[in-house]
Amino acid sequence: MLFNSFFYLLIFLPVTIGFYFWLNSKRLIIIANIWLVGASLFFYAFMKIAFLPVILVSILVNYVLGILLSEKTAPCTSYSGKGWPSPKTILKLGILFNVGLLGYFKYADFFVANVNSIFGSMIPLPEILLPLGISFFTFQQIAYLVDRYYKRIRGKYDFLSYCLFVCFFPRLIAGPIVRHGEMMPQFLILRNRFLNWRNVYSGLFLLGVGLFKKVVIAETFAVWANKGFVDPDSLNFLSSWATSLSYTVQLYFDFSGYTDMAIGSALFLNIKLPQNFNAPYRSLNIQDFWRRWHMTLGHFLRDYIYIPLGGSRKGPVRVYLNLFLTFFIAGIWHGTGWTFALWGALHGLALCMHRFWSGLGLRMPKFLAWALTFLFVNAAWVVFRAESIPKAISILGHMIDARSMSWATLSPSLMVKASGIPVYLIGLLFISVFQDTVFRTTQEWASKLRPGIWWSLVAASAFVVSFVLLMNQNRFSEFIYFQF
């Protein structure tokens, strides 16, 4: 189920929240948790029920491994030395299982396609459908097992709570990636079991603004971005810049809008999810960017890949290698295709260069630092979004080929009519872009929110405008005479 659907906003969310608090008011706390898990699994299976067994198997296996890793099986307890696998072996098995699951569903087709192209073989592609959110719930469960191994999570843990931890619907599909200690203790606080109107108000603000960012801003820029990425060879200097900048804006507002909606939805249930974006396009260097962009992934990469690889403890050469490897893995995690691997490698290289530059102790003027960071991130998004590396090179080539400048492709037909959006809305979009990147982020606004008519109207208007565009997506277009 998508957050930006009427079913989620008008039926699923009110029913789930209403019944959850009703059960809690009757002191049926376990049943309330069962209801929340059931609703989350319904949310997950809504688009394709075939994905349900995948998440259930993943939950079950990781839960059992988590029990085996619990304090009773610690290296110096009675289980050791009696043929029971050591905690380290269990952890390795767990990571292997999770990475294997992710690898099978996400990379099997990619692997076979590459084998075919290298060896000229004709192995048929398995054509495996990718279960929704598998990258997120897999990473979250790897983090759980590692935290169990290092005793950051202690004590017995019931299956219901574990299910709630993994499949809590607001963050199930696209994060934020939460660690156990960030979320689960909040379910144990009694006052969180009752409706809190302050949180409902902030949640509505985040949900409304997030919906607006996703439906109005991201999907408008998507029209321009898609147009350019479909046919990169037709672009010139200006239109290639319009394409790349549109995608840079689209991606940020799409993902951060989705995250705002996730945080807002959780807030209705009095659960505070961690911040995931902090105006990343304000960054003054690439390290700063990764502290602001998809922050929970950044924390995961640091704690569960970079530090276990040795971090900065094993000498200067290893630091560079670890940085590069961490972001190369992050690139592969983002999607299947060499474009993602190259995107990760580019970010890894940029972080190495930043580290080298920082070591020299040289300073750069702020504006130059911001411009360099933004231009690099923008160029890297081209690689991330392009259908293939040659197509990415084609767009990047046009972006530096000022001789091909032509105003014709920036005519209103491309910039305005392509999306069917009137000119005044474009002005509104740019105001929105500046609001979130230059001034305050949505969550900064939400944290300072006080009840008042103007804020209420902002939130209500965000819902109303987004609803109009959502209604516009329910097309009843004429049949195109295409196929008998």
Added chain:
Amino acid sequence: MLKYRHNYKYHAVLIILISVLFVLFFAGFNYIVDPLQIYRKQSFVAPRFYSDQRFQNAGKINSYLSSDKYETLIIGHSQVDNFIPSKVQNFLNSGKALKLTIDGSTPREQYLMVSKALEKGKINTVLWGVGLNFRESTPFRYNKNQFFPDYLYTESNFDDHPYLLSLDIFNFSVDLLRDKSAWETDLEMLNYWMPNQVKNYASFSSEKKLSDLQKQLLKC
């Protein structure tokens, strides 16, 4: 009023009310006018019919099939569009005929039309036009190039929100009320390819037409 000005509950309810009332206005308007006649026959304006059969057939099945006592069904893809129901019922000497063809339809889509019609009406004769593309299409799936509105064919109305919350449907509703709709008024001629030549229908298979056709073929 003053004490509510800085009250979280008051403002949260205000946001919910504005948003929900806005949605309910559109949904209510579309439900009442119901341009596709999914819930009832058009009563306060002259009924009109949409040419996209994947959508309109749901209205025909729900609101016309049983009330108008149809007994014959015409099923198939676009070429079967040219069977005029009244001619078919005369030719087959059967009961009143209703056309539920779908352009570019797969057997799966045609099967759905037949099964829904058999479920809702008292059909005893089915004229099923089997096209040559029958074996080429994916028989157990909907046409992947066309959107099929499953929700209009379910018993529940709870999943109808894409219909009720559609700007297109809102515009169709407004056009209907303003009598500006360009949709077909005659159920008989709906989706017929050559409505202007319908008077020549009877002479279509005459010897003269056949000889004309042969001459043209010989020229090629």
